[in-house]
Amino acid sequence: MNNDKAYMDCAILMAEHSRCKRAHVGAVIAVDNKIIGMGYNDSPENFPTCEEDGCMIIDGHCQRTEHGELSALKECLRKQKDVKGATVYVTHQPCFYCTKFMLGLGLKEVVFLNRYPDERTPKAFYMMLPTYELSKLTSERKRYLG
Ligand SMILES: [Zn+2]
Numbered sequence: 001m002n003n004d005k006a007y008m009d010c011a012i013l014m015a016e017h018s019r020c021k022r023a024h025v026g027a028v029i030a031v032d033n034k035i036i037g038m039g040y041n042d043s044p045e046n047f048p049t050c051e052e053d054g055c056m057i058i059d060g061h062c063q064r065t066e067h068g069e070l071s072a073l074k075e076c077l078r079k080q081k082d083v084k085g086a087t088v089y090v091t092h093q094p095c096f097y098c099t100k101f102m103l104g105l106g107l108k109e110v111v112f113l114n115r116y117p118d119e120r121t122p123k124a125f126y127m128m129l130p131t132y133e134l135s136k137l138t139s140e141r142k143r144y145l146g
């Protein structure tokens, strides 16, 4: 089994913890064949969850949650792990905000499973932060260019 598949399977398991009714998104951050952070989309600590207070829909998206990839990055920061050069595995294509954040942190690449395009993301970002779509059937990577 290749690492891409193993890490994405792990991200899929993480997604099951999400309490947002709109989307369950899981993420895993790995570097040098080691997982350094895992997360899923959920309310920030001490903030009501989507299960408790319902989703907060603005512009067709739930704004209550912190996104899965940011949740995984937060774990890396808490554990003082250097994320530079790491790969982010995420079940859904990242939004523009997360993409900018990941690019700024010096992450090496993003691998996603489900397309969830954000029309705000300029195509140039996919050149700066190499982004790959993982095939559900073969687990092969395909470069995503927007
Ligand atoms: Zn929600």
Ligand SMILES: [Zn+2]
Residues within 6 Å of the ligand: 067, 094, 095, 096, 097, 098, 099
């Ligand atoms: Zn996001």
